[in-house]
Amino acid sequence: MFHIKPILSSLMRSKSAPILLLLQIILSVAIVSNASFIINERLSLMQRESGYAEEQILTFSMYNFDPAIDNMKQNQVDQQILRSLPNVIDASYSNMLPLSDSGWMDRYVDGPDADTAKGTPGFAFYLGNEHLLNVMGAKLIAGRNFTADEINTSLDDSGMMALVSQPLAKAFWGEESPLGKTMYQGAQAVTIIGVVDKLQGAWIDHENFEYSVIQNIDFGGSSSNKSYMVRALPEHIPALEETIRKALHAENPNRVLDHFQTLSEMKNLTYSNHRLMATVLSIMVILLLLITALGLTGMVMFNIQRRTKQIGTRRALGAKKRDIIQYFMVENYMICIVGGVIGGMLALVLGQQLMSLYSLPMVPVIYPIVSVIGLLVVTTLAVIIPATKAANISPAMATRSV
Amino acid sequence: MFFYYCDLAWRSIRKTPMLSMLMVLAISIGIGITITTLNVYKTMSYNPAGERSEVINSVQLWSQGLDTWDEFISSITYTDAMNLRNNAELSVKAATYRTGLALQSDNPKIEPVLQSVRVTDRDFFKIFSVPFLYGSYWDANVDLRPAYQVVISQKLNLRFFEGKNSVGKTVFLDRKPYQIVGVIEDWNPQPKYYDPLNGAFNDAEEIFIPFSLTAQEEFDVWGNTSGWQFEPMLTYSDRLASEKVWIQFWTELNSEDEKQNYQSWLTRYVEQQRAIGRFTDTAKTPAEAVQISDIDKWLEDNNVVPKDNKILVGLSLLFLSVCLVNILGLLLTKFLKRAPEVGVRRAIGASRGQIFSQYMVEVGMIGFIGGVVGLLWAWGSLTALHSYFSMDQSVTGLDASMWVITPLIAISTAVLAGVYPAWVVCRTKPSVYLKTQ
Numbered sequence: 047m048f049h050i051k052p053i054l055s056s057l058m059r060s061k062s063a064p065i066l067l068l069l070q071i072i073l074s075v076a077i078v079s080n081a082s083f084i085i086n087e088r089l090s091l092m093q094r095e096s097g098y099a100e101e102q103i104l105t106f107s108m109y110n111f112d113p114a115i116d117n118m119k120q121n122q123v124d125q126q127i128l129r130s131l132p133n134v135i136d137a138s139y140s141n142m143l144p145l146s147d148s149g150w151m152d153r154y155v156d157g158p159d160a161d162t163a164k165g166t167p168g169f170a171f172y173l174g175n176e177h178l179l180n181v182m183g184a185k186l187i188a189g190r191n192f193t194a195d196e197i198n199t200s201l202d203d204s205g206m207m208a209l210v211s212q213p214l215a216k217a218f219w220g221e222e223s224p225l226g227k228t229m230y231q232g233a234q235a236v237t238i239i240g241v242v243d244k245l246q247g248a249w250i251d252h253e254n255f256e257y258s259v260i261q262n263i264d265f266g267g268s269s270s271n272k273s274y275m276v277r278a279l280p281e282h283i284p285a286l287e288e289t290i291r292k293a294l295h296a297e298n299p300n301r302v303l304d305h306f307q308t309l310s311e312m313k314n315l316t317y318s319n320h321r322l323m324a325t326v327l328s329i330m331v332i333l334l335l336l337i338t339a340l341g342l343t344g345m346v347m348f349n350i351q352r353r354t355k356q357i358g359t360r361r362a363l364g365a366k367k368r369d370i371i372q373y374f375m376v377e378n379y380m381i382c383i384v385g386g387v388i389g390g391m392l393a394l395v396l397g398q399q400l401m402s403l404y405s406l407p408m409v410p411v412i413y414p415i416v417s418v419i420g421l422l423v424v425t426t427l428a429v430i431i432p433a434t435k436a437a438n439i440s441p442a443m444a445t446r447s448v
Numbered sequence: 449m450f451f452y453y454c455d456l457a458w459r460s461i462r463k464t465p466m467l468s469m470l471m472v473l474a475i476s477i478g479i480g481i482t483i484t485t486l487n488v489y490k491t492m493s494y495n496p497a498g499e500r501s502e503v504i505n506s507v508q509l510w511s512q513g514l515d516t517w518d519e520f521i522s523s524i525t526y527t528d529a530m531n532l533r534n535n536a537e538l539s540v541k542a543a544t545y546r547t548g549l550a551l552q553s554d555n556p557k558i559e560p561v562l563q564s565v566r567v568t569d570r571d572f573f574k575i576f577s578v579p580f581l582y583g584s585y586w587d588a589n590v591d592l593r594p595a596y597q598v599v600i601s602q603k604l605n606l607r608f609f610e611g612k613n614s615v616g617k618t619v620f621l622d623r624k625p626y627q628i629v630g631v632i633e634d635w636n637p638q639p640k641y642y643d644p645l646n647g648a649f650n651d652a653e654e655i656f657i658p659f660s661l662t663a664q665e666e667f668d669v670w671g672n673t674s675g676w677q678f679e680p681m682l683t684y685s686d687r688l689a690s691e692k693v694w695i696q697f698w699t700e701l702n703s704e705d706e707k708q709n710y711q712s713w714l715t716r717y718v719e720q721q722r723a724i725g726r727f728t729d730t731a732k733t734p735a736e737a738v739q740i741s742d743i744d745k746w747l748e749d750n751n752v753v754p755k756d757n758k759i760l761v762g763l764s765l766l767f768l769s770v771c772l773v774n775i776l777g778l779l780l781t782k783f784l785k786r787a788p789e790v791g792v793r794r795a796i797g798a799s800r801g802q803i804f805s806q807y808m809v810e811v812g813m814i815g816f817i818g819g820v821v822g823l824l825w826a827w828g829s830l831t832a833l834h835s836y837f838s839m840d841q842s843v844t845g846l847d848a849s850m851w852v853i854t855p856l857i858a859i860s861t862a863v864l865a866g867v868y869p870a871w872v873v874c875r876t877k878p879s880v881y882l883k884t885q
Contacts, residue, residue: 062780062868062872063777063780063781066773066776066777066780067777069773070770070773070774070777073766073769073770073773074770076766077763077766077767077770080763081763084759109548109550109562111549111550111560111622111623112623113622113623113624160678200682201680201681201682202680202682231678231680232678232680269668270668271548271668300550300560300623301550302550302560302561302562304562318837319754319756321837322833322837322839323756323760325837326760327760327763330481330763330764330767333477333481333767334767334770337473337474337477337478337770337771337774338770338774340470340473340474341470341474341774341775341777341778344466344467344470344778344781345777345778345781348467348778348781348782348785349781351785352781352784352785400759403758404755404758404759
């Protein structure tokens with residue numbers, strides 16, 4: 047009913063133009079499906095919930111260069127000052143900043159004997175005091191937080207306790223509750239006292255990104271270069287930097303305060319490569335569809351001009367306008383579907399190459415399918431205008447200029 | 449004749465403005481995208497060492513235990529760094545890492561600034577050909593007996609000493625006095641090949657101090673410290689004695705012989721260290737536990753060019769090929785439509801070659817316009833990358849080679865797209881078209 051046979055034979059008579067169109071569609075499907083897969087993957091990375099009160103956390107670094115300074119005492123005094131500032135909800139030292147792309151990674155083992163013990167996966171290793179959890183805005187779902195008198199100041203103290211993130215607990219203990227378990231770092235024992243719903247680490251592309259631990263050490267005394275997190279309502283944050291600078295410089299001028307940024311700004315920066323990739327690829331896909339559509343329109347238009355006489359003849363012999371439009375649509379759908387099938391296969395091959403070369407995950411079959419459907423829509427839009435124009439060719443044209 | 453063909457081509461382009469614009473648009477977008485990704489790729493994969501690429505070498509040691517890391521790590525331990533520094537096998541060598549210190553001068557009006565600082569040996573300046581404006585690097589014995597000496601950048605010299613020769617003057621780093629022995633000219637190799645570990649496109653440090661001060665001054669390490677076993681670092685001497693890796697080691701090897709000699713010395717070194725209980729991964733032979741990397745290998749191993757970038761280059765080349773096919777189709781239809789005209793020209797004496805070259809000129813012209821517009825696209829998108837994605841200027845600046853590569857791509861794309869249509873049209877038989885006229 048679609049007159050496939052005459053269309054096919056007319057296509058076979060002048061092969062070069064349809065072959066080019068076919069080639070273009072094959073390549074387009076291959077590119078669009080791989081690109082949109084990568085775009086989707088990056089977007090879903092960017093949309094992961096961090097579990098932090100990103101908008102409310104202001105982070106900064108502090109460098110004390112006064113040789114006379116007692117870092118241990120100073121750290122305590124500074125935290126007190128920060129917490130007493132107006133509009134500050136809470137403040138804490140931390141050895142590393144979430145989502146910052148730099149920090150500590152470590153692992154526990156489940157026994158004191160290093161040779162037989164089983165190790166946990168690597169995790170982001172936060173050291174902090176009882177305020178840290180509140181500053182982060184992370185949600186405790188089992189167990190309890192540290193209390194003030196449980197906080198250690200050195201890595202070799204006894205009485206180590208830890209809060210672990212839920213994904214880490216699931217990965218190592220499965221359904222069993224980790225609460226009360228004793229883990230080891232060398233000979234040192236660590237008791238798990240709490241589970242936190244979500245606590246991302248520092249490295250967004252690391253496979254253990256969701257695995258984190260907070261241990262009860264206020265480590266701020268051990269180095270002159272430290273980072274702090276201050277929590278306040280978003281509307282108070284812009285004014286806070288100045289307040290903090292003034293307060294801390296009044297306490298001791300021999301230090302450099304730097305890198306003030308909110309956690310959401312930090313996140314934005316850390317994800318900028320992924321955002322860039324998603325944006326560039328999206329632009330590529332849009333331009334590709336645009337060029338394909340315009341190219342198609344141009345070619346169909348020229349074909350119609352070339353076939354004006356034939357169309358006029360067909361109309362004179364009784365073909366309806368609808369038949370003419372249908373002719374062009376079917377012709378292009380045929381090319382599009384054949385191209386789509388070959389292109390889809392090429393897309394999978396290309397995806398396989400990308401996977402083996404750059405260890406990207408494999409493109410699921412749904413992407414080529416959606417790309418082909420998208421291209422069908424584009425083809426329809428591109429062909430319908432010139433085809434309608436062709437249908438309006440008067441039958442009288444056939445008799446002229448012979 | 450050429451100019452006549454140009455005139456004809458221009459007329460033909462103007463006769464079908466929409467179609468011509470479409471072709472120019474397609475070719476220019478294809479070229480714009482390809483040039484953008486190629487440009488970023490090219491600047492990222494640039495090797496700043498140039499002809500010294502094979503002379504400058506870094507050393508990696510397989511110091512990790514059994515079943516821990518499964519590849520060479522770019523840095524080495526303090527113990528190994530000291531052993532390699534103190535050994536006379538090499539005449540030129542430098543250990544290096546990055547730290548940060550607060551910088552002040554005698555002038556109380558200038559506020560202290562926290563500066564990132566390179567801790568290294570004097571040969572660092574030789575190995576990386578760092579240009580000096582005033583003075584020079586510190587004396588050889590400073591590398592053995594620590595002294596508070598410093599080399600600063602031209603920029604800092606301008607800021608703290610108004611650009612005058614400051615050699616012999618004093619600056620304070622963390623409130624300790626250091627004597628300036630040299631001022632270097634602007635030096636900021638991109639990628640930062642001597643330390644790509646903390647951001648390959650970060651700026652070079654502007655302060656250089658002797659590595660020999662490390663043990664007594666206990667500088668913070670502003671870079672990665674990696675360990676493969678549990679070793680708490682409670683004090684700085686724990687760090688120095690540990691198996692943690694955090695120092696890069698550089699040397700100059702001028703010939704294959706020198707490289708072989710050093711390789712065998714290092715092999716003996718590993719054997720000797722095994723004898724005292726280090727380098728416990730016996731799955732590697734001592735010779736395998738040693739790696740000497742020249743700059744090309746070093747940049748490759750440290751993933752200076754992100755894999756995203758390689759994917760983008762590949763996809764944009766595919767994109768360009770779509771544009772090529774697109775233009776090919778358009779040119780074919782356009783030229784075939786003019787077949788009657790060609791028939792007449794052939795009948796009145798034009799040769800096939802003439803017809804072919806006439807149409808190739810037209811194709812070339814479209815390619816040329818497309819290339820120019822494409823370069824504009826590329827420039828625009830690179831500027832956008834710089835301003836919206838805070839990509840470094842050094843990566844988004846248009847590389848000089850692009851002025852050659854762009855026209856080359858543009859013309860070859862156009863020619864590839866144009867050869868077939870022009871060939872088809874020049875084969876037109878005059879008789880067929882004369883009949884239908």
